[in-house]
Amino acid sequence: MTNKKSADANKVVATPTKRFFVEMLTRDIELDDAILDLLDNCLDGAVRTNAKKRVKDKSRPYAGFWAEITLDAKHFCIKDNCGGIPIDIARSHAFRFGREDNLRDKDFHTVGTYGIGMKRAIFKMGSDCWVRSHHANGSFGVHIDEDWISGDDKWELDMDRQAEVPKDEGVSLRITKLLPGIEHHFDPNKGNFEEVIKKKIRLHYAYIIKKGFVVKVNGHVVKPSDFQTLIPVDLASDSAIAPYIYQAEEGGVSVQLIMGMYERFPSQGELDDYVDGKRSKDTAGWTVVCNDRVVLANDTSHMTGWGESGVPVYHSQFIMLSGLVEFISNDASKLPVTTTKRGVDLNSPLYADVKNIMRDALKHFTSFTNHWKTQTDERANMQTQTRAIDIREAAQSVRIDKWQDVRKGLKGRRFVPELPKPKEEKTHAKMSFTRSKDEVQLVTDFLFDPGANPKPSEVGEAAFDWALNEAKA
C-alpha cells in the first residue's frame, strides 16, 4: 500500500515499506555470498545442536551433519539436518529483519549476528519461498510469497504447524519464482553457477568440511581446499624452513597467525610461467578465518599488509608464501568481519593490531625468499629437509622453549623461525665505503691500464685484490 495515512492527524508515517527492505538488503551482496549465508545458518544450527551434547571427536565436531543444495533454472533449495529452528525463535526472531537480541547464542561459536542473512538470501533469489523446519520442540512451515512482499500493512507471516517438514531434525528452504537474472545463472545450459558455488564452498568451508561437515551441490560432495605449510623433518634443527607463528587472546577473541612456505620454491621455468600468466596459483597470500569460516582467501593486497610499511608489493617470486590468520570468539560481533561475513573489517582495531604482526611475518619471509632467489643445489637440498602439514597444526611442531613472549600490542606469544641463509652469506662479508674522487682516480691510474674507465666499485675490488696478493706473498 502506498497511500498509507496515519490515524492521528499530527503524526507522519515513517514505517518502512517491505519493497525497500527487499531491494536495499539484496543490493550489496553477491549471489554466492548470499547462498553462503544460508549455509552458515545450517552450520550455526549444527553448532547449537552440538552445544547440547558432548562431542566425541573434538577434531571432527561436525561429523554427521550435512547440508544439500540443489539448484536449476526453476528453483533453489537448501536442506540440512542441523537441528531445525526452535518454535519460539521462529515466532519471535528468525523471520524478522534484524536481530534485537544480540546475546542469543552468546555461548557458541556461531556467525549469525545481524539477523538478515536468511531473508536477504531469499529475496536475492526469488519471490516465493517455503521455509520448513523440524525441531525437537515442534515443526512448522512458513510461506513467503509475492502478495506478502507487496502488502505493507502486515509484517507477520503465518506459521503452518501442519506443513510437511523434513524427516530429520533440520530445515529446508525452497525458493521458486526465481528472479530473471538468477534463473539465467542457475540454468545449467546458460551459466556455470554450480561450479562457481562449489568452488566458493570448497574454499570458505575448507575447515568445516575437514571437521566433518558434508556439503553437497546438485548431488556432488564438495571437497575442501588444502591449507598446508612446510615444517622441518627434524624439529630439533635450529635453522630450517618453519612457519612464523603468533598466538594471543584479546577481549574474548583468540587469535592465531601462521605464515610459512606452502611448498618448495618454484623452478625458474615455473616462475617464468607465473610471470607470463601461463600458470596461476591460488595458494599464495593470506587467508583469514573467523569461527571456522574463511572470510578472506589467499589475499596478496594491502588488506593483508602486502606493499605497506616496508613490506614488498606481492610478486610471483613470493608465490610459495602462504599464511593463515584465525579469529575465534563466542561473540560473533567481536570478529573482524564485514556484515556479509565474507570480508575482513578493515576498521577493526583488533585486525589493525594483528596486521602489524602479519607484516612482520611477511618481512621475515620475503627477505628469506630474496636470499634464495637463485636455483642452487644448496636450495634444493634445503627443501628436502621439509615436509608439508596442515597449517593449523603447525603450532604443535614448535619446541616449547622456542616461544617468545610478546610485550607490545596485543601481547601473546610468538615463534620466529631462524630461516636458513645461503652458505655464501655465512662465509662472505660485504664491503662498501666512500673515498674522495681524486683519490679514486689516483688508485685507478695506479692499477688500471691508461684509457680504462672502471666503476668506483671495480676500483675498490681491484685495490682489495692487489692488497690480498701482497698479503699472501
Ligand SMILES: Nc1ncnc2c1ncn2[C@@H]1O[C@H](COP(=O)(O)OP(=O)(O)O)[C@@H](O)[C@H]1O
Ligand atoms: N538452517 C537453519 N537451522 C537452524 N536455525 C536456522 C536456520 N536458518 C535460520 N535459522 C534461524 O533463523 C535465524 C535468522 O537467520 P538469519 O536471517 O540468517 O540471521 P542470523 O543468522 O544473523 O541470526 C537464525 O538466528 C536461526 O535462529
Ligand SMILES: [Mg+2]
Ligand atoms: Mg544467518
